[in-house]
Amino acid sequence: MTIAIIGGSGLSQLPELKVTDKIIVDTPWSKSPASIITGELNKTNIVFLPRHGDSHTIPPHKINYRANIWALKKIGVKKIISVNSVGGITKLMNPNSIIVPNQVIDYTYGRGNTFYEEELENVKHIDFTMPYSETLRNQLIEAARVIKLKIHKKGVYGVTQGPRLETAAEISKLEKDGCNVVGMTGMPEAALAKELEVDYACCGLVVNWAAGKDSETITMDIIEKNLKNGLKDIKQLIYEVVKNPY
Numbered sequence: 001m002t003i004a005i006i007g008g009s010g011l012s013q014l015p016e017l018k019v020t021d022k023i024i025v026d027t028p029w030s031k032s033p034a035s036i037i038t039g040e041l042n043k044t045n046i047v048f049l050p051r052h053g054d055s056h057t058i059p060p061h062k063i064n065y066r067a068n069i070w071a072l073k074k075i076g077v078k079k080i081i082s083v084n085s086v087g088g089i090t091k092l093m094n095p096n097s098i099i100v101p102n103q104v105i106d107y108t109y110g111r112g113n114t115f116y117e118e119e120l121e122n123v124k125h126i127d128f129t130m131p132y133s134e135t136l137r138n139q140l141i142e143a144a145r146v147i148k149l150k151i152h153k154k155g156v157y158g159v160t161q162g163p164r165l166e167t168a169a170e171i172s173k174l175e176k177d178g179c180n181v182v183g184m185t186g187m188p189e190a191a192l193a194k195e196l197e198v199d200y201a202c203c204g205l206v207v208n209w210a211a212g213k214d215s216e217t218i219t220m221d222i223i224e225k226n227l228k229n230g231l232k233d234i235k236q237l238i239y240e241v242v243k244n245p246y
Contacts, residue, residue, distance in 0.1 A: 004047035004077040005238060006068070006189070016239070017041050017048060025071035029112065032071035033064045042243040047077055051185060060162040060184035066112045069192040079136055079199045081241065082190075083234055085227065086157065086183035087165075087210035087218075089175050095226045097206040098233060099152040099181055100140045104131045104202075105174075106187040107160045113188035115195050124195075131190045133199035140201055143240040149233055155180035157202060159187040168212025182210050203237065205230045 022035040037048040049068060052058045072080060088094055116124040144151045158179030160166055166174070166182060174182055181204055193200035207226040208218050216222070 002077065003044075003079045003081070003242065004049060004072050006049050006051050006080060006082045016235075017046070023075070025067075025074055027067045027070040027074065029064055029066040029070060032067050033058060034068070036071060036075065038075075042239055044242045046242055047072065047075065051189075061108070061111065063185065064112070065188050065192055066115060069189065069196060069198070070115070073196045073198055077198060079133075080193055080201075081136065081140070081238065082186070082200065082202045083238075084157075084183045084185055084202055084204045085207045085223070086181040086204040087171075087208050087213075088180075088206040089158070089171060089182055089210045089213060090155075090180045092152065093155070093181050093206050095206050095208055095222075096230045096233075097152060098144075098149070098230070098237070099155050099157075099204040099206065100137050100144075101157040101181070101186075101202050101204060102130070102132060102134075102137065102154040103156045104186055104190060105156060105158045105177055105179055106191075107158060107174075108184075108187055109161060111188055113191060115192065126191070126194050128191060128194060131194065132201045136199045136201035139241055140203060140237065143237055143244065146244070147236055147240050149237055151237075152180075157186050157204060158182045160184055165218055166211050171210040171212050174210075181206060203234060205234050 017039040019037055019039040021038045025032045034050050034053045051063055141153050156179045158174040162184035186202055190200055207223045
């Protein structure tokens with residue numbers, strides 16, 4: 001298996017995936033908390049992992065990111081496409097937009113965010129200047145061009161702790177910091193993949209305006225409506241990348 005899709009809120013399954021197996025992998029950070037689903041999509045073998053667990057019960061700050069990424073690496077995954085639900089901050093990031101960010105700012109805390117912290121012969125550091133794989137980002141961008149899907153080809157993803165949504169003042173700060181979208185699951189996932197030398201790219205679906213960016217109250221009804229509408233495009237993009245890795 002060379003490519004994995006990590007699904008977030010809304011993308012907890014891929015109905016078109018012909019499932020061949022469901023596996024639980026032992027890792028130094030306990031068993032993988034969700035079943036890793038292997039199967040065939042567009043005649044290509046892929047892996048699918050629902051990051052919030054099989055029943056979508058694990059909140060963002062409680063996800064065992066280390067176990068998930070380690071497990072994918074252990075079974076031979078070389079590329080990860082992460083699907084993330086995000087809120088739009090800047091004016092072009094309206095609901096149902098899709099963004100393939102090129103940068104990230106991490107505002108999370110208390111998460112297991114590295115594999116390099118115990119029993120080390122030397123302190124290890126990774127170059128995180130470019131947090132996402134440019135090769136994989138370009139594959140997503142080219143796939144979008146082929147299927148004539150409008151996406152944002154770059155931007156900054158601000159990752160907050162959750163599980164609560166942000167205040168208007170917090171979003172104002174994130175915007176001043178340069179963030180275009182905000183979500184809760186982009187880190188430490190990207191950094192952990194980089195540590196294990198697995199190509200990783202994010203595909204963000206904007207499901208609501210961030211706090212203070214719209215007069216409407218943010219509700220789960222709004223988020224779920226936009227998820228339903230936008231996931232059709234996300235799935236189409238994923239199927240194209242899997243079929244033609246460019």
